[in-house]
Amino acid sequence: MIQVARPLLGKAELDSVDRVLKTGWLGMGDKVFQFETKLKEMFKRKHAICVNTGTTALHLALDAIGLKKGDEVIVPSFTFVATVQPIVMCGGIPRFCDIRTEDLNMDVRHAGKLISKKTKAIIPVHYGGAPCNMSEILKLAKKHRLRVIEDAAHAFGSRYNGRLIGSFGDITCFSFDPIKTITCGEGGAILLDDRGLSETVTKKRMLGIDKDTWSRYKHKRSWFYEVHMKGYRYHMGNMNAAIGIAQLAKFKKFAKKRKQIAKFYDDKLSNLGAVRIIKRNYSSITPFNYTILAEERDRLMEFLNGKGIITAINYIPNHLQPFFKRNKASLPNTESVYEKILSIPLHAALRLRDAEFVAETIKDFYRKKI
Ligand SMILES: Cc1ncc(COP(=O)(O)O)c(C=O)c1O
Known part of the structure; x- marks a missing residue:
């Protein structure tokens, strides 16, 4: 996994x-x-x-x-x-x-x-x-x-x-x-x-x-x-x-790795019509997660899971949570982003070849329109 x-x-x-x-x-x-x-x-x-x-x-x-x-x-x-x-x-x-x-x-x-x-x-x-x-x-x-x-x-x-x-x-x-x-x-x-x-x-x-x-x-x-x-x-x-x-003491090494993977995903996924990447300037940003806005997000998530790739939805908007429903809000951007957002693997222990597998599997999903 x-x-x-x-x-x-x-x-x-x-x-x-x-x-x-x-x-x-x-x-x-x-x-x-x-x-x-x-x-x-x-x-x-x-x-x-x-x-x-x-x-x-x-x-x-x-x-x-x-x-x-x-x-x-x-x-x-x-x-x-x-x-x-x-x-x-x-x-x-x-x-x-x-x-x-x-x-x-x-x-x-x-x-x-x-x-x-x-x-x-x-x-x-x-x-x-x-x-x-x-x-x-x-x-x-x-x-x-x-x-x-x-x-x-x-x-x-x-x-x-x-x-x-x-x-x-x-x-x-x-x-x-x-x-x-x-x-x-x-x-x-x-x-x-x-x-x-x-x-x-x-x-x-x-x-x-x-x-x-x-x-x-x-x-x-x-x-x-x-x-x-x-x-x-x-x-x-x-x-x-x-x-x-x-x-x-290892922070610089961790940051370098996170940036390297994020840039790698940028290269691999930027020309995919069904996926929107969030452009970030990695000379000043140390990324915590790598999120894409993906068409057919839920099915993509399931497909990746079937291939051993764990993803996450960060986050379910709080104003949609039952507990916060009384704090009424109409937030069109938040709601449209929530429909498509997906975090794909990003951490300092991730190997570049695993990141390559993640990117290729995403491409496969849209190629085959599974
Ligand atoms: C945006 C954000 N704020 C606050 C926290 C809370 O941090 P902790 O898990 O250390 O309580 C988290 C943790 O996931 C977070 O992602």
Whole structure:
């Protein structure tokens, strides 16, 4: 079977986890802080706070900006449900915006039309690793005094106007789940410059416990801590950070491979009438997935599956989900893209000859009109 996505792990990850196991310190500790330092250096950000998933990174970010019951957040419908549930977890209301068919990213003009007195934030999602139009989004947010929380789960290593996604803007959330460009097993991170917000996020990830009071008293009363706010048990553990550190060292290699495969698919599939490829500039984009818009998508998916090629639909629009039906929206681009979208295998462990087999099998399907 050729997987649509999977991690590439090796001896470095095994050794790194082995060392943690031997210390016996499995919770949050030195490995997490080392990983945070590396992320801060890479993204030239003042603060990097590691958590246990990308979903909890988004939840903490929304909670820390004070999102509360009845507040609205503008978010594309065309994203994984993990972008949307954190809004609901805070009591907020997702206002779904449409996408542009060129890059499948947020249509900023439509986002602007959704702003109301209740709007508190915008969550742009850099779909597939392609950056959203951040200058327009930040301009819109500034005009209406909104927070911008980037869902950069797909965009680790992608650049916007020459700058790494995560190195600028308001708040950026990454995911390091098993199929992301780099993985921690499970994990996430919040990158930001605002000191006050960073302190709030840091407390909230550990049940609202104030680490500063703990360190102030640790020599006198090592058991002492103070709780200042509502919090969650969302911190990253040392084993996950150890995997992340080993993966980060391989990031350039992973990015190169992902770009190579994406360019290869571009070459092979661009002249196929029944398939539309999404053009991306791989000198600045590290692709998370490779999506095509395919005629007879469902039958193609079945055909590929029969040949041992696993594909995926990323994503079922959230406004069509039963749970979000009350957040009514009419999103023509999202709905037309959903009819045809298909993610074909792309990951750092994929061999070029497997990618060739994938492309040839797609061509076969249309040649034979099966
Ligand atoms: C766009 C998007 N946002 C958020 C997430 C959540 O990340 P995690 O799986 O680490 O919770 C994902 C994960 O698949 C994602 O694809």
